[in-house]
Amino acid sequence: MLPQITEHQSLDAMTTFGLHSTADYFAHAKSAEELDALIVWADERGLPVKFLGGGANTIAKSRVEGLVIRVEIKGFSTEEAPNGDLLVKVGAGEVFDDIVRRTVAEGFGGLENLAAIPGTVGGAVVQNIGAYGVELAERLVSVTVWDRTVKAERVLSVPECDFAYRHSIFKTPAGQNLVILGATLRLPKVWTPILGYRDLDAELKLEDRSVEMITAAEIEAAVRAVRGRKLPDPHVIGNAGSFFTNPIVTKVFWHELLTTHPNLVYYKLGGGRMKLAAAWLIEAAGFKGAKRGAVGVYENHALIVVNHGGATGEEIIAFSDEIIAKVKKDFGVTLEREPVIL
């Protein structure tokens, strides 16, 4: 019942950042029962418990105290909803991109804009991953969790998960007792493409053709091509995708900033708020391609912090603190880190 627990386990290969890191204790959990047994084991010893999925959005410190549990709960099943939509039930440990490939290949659109995002389903839910106008929360019906306080499974509705831009309850103190076991997605029977992002539309050569002809498979391929060109492959250069979220500011603040920085890149949101392109702020603050030892900002995209080899989580955090301080000084905007710290 209790899975094997290893001491002083290297986590170097378990995050896409490839940071040099050792966990005091480490184990894999392939079911809710194994997860519970491991949590009990750690609780009895007063050890903190931390969870890892695909490690795609994780900054692992050099020493991770307590027990790290890698959630490897598998599962993929589909069912037709009364209105013909496809309900897809997936385990937290499934690779999210496999779900994208599989559902699009089976003729169901809905996840194609989220193609090529590394990590597991569990990580995707924590982070409410988003790309090219789609956020995972829009495709979710519910999330199944292990509630450590009551030692039982619970099914959370989407509102209960408190999703927002790159945010969920699982990132907050209120969600610390909840471990994601799986999720149910809803993919529409009547599919419509979500377009409108310049890079994606250009890849699809939309100017020469009618939108009615576009398929989900084509969008999936286009998203893979665009991401493949823009973002560094974590197998080649360690990274966690966008390192900061795009800051949301008031219209009044945005307007003031625009008068002093007319080239500022931004997107209009509802409710009188504006989203600023963090990449633009970081580049304008002089960090694009910058290096501090093994840590740097990717030379082709200012929002990606990279590990050039052998970096630690502490170095990543220190460098990102430097970026945060300079952007604050230059623009009065406080950037927030996207990855979670282990």
Ligand code: EPU
């Ligand atoms: N820009 C610069 N310098 C750069 C790169 C970009 O000034 O080095 C400016 C450009 O003007 C560009 C703008 O920043 O138009 C925005 O850049 P981009 O279109 O690459 O998108 P992003 O805001 O950097 C967001 C998500 C990505 C997602 C893409 C596409 C966040 C934090 N990031 O990136 O998500 O794939 O849009 O939807 O919201 C991730 O979260 O890990 C991620 C990759």
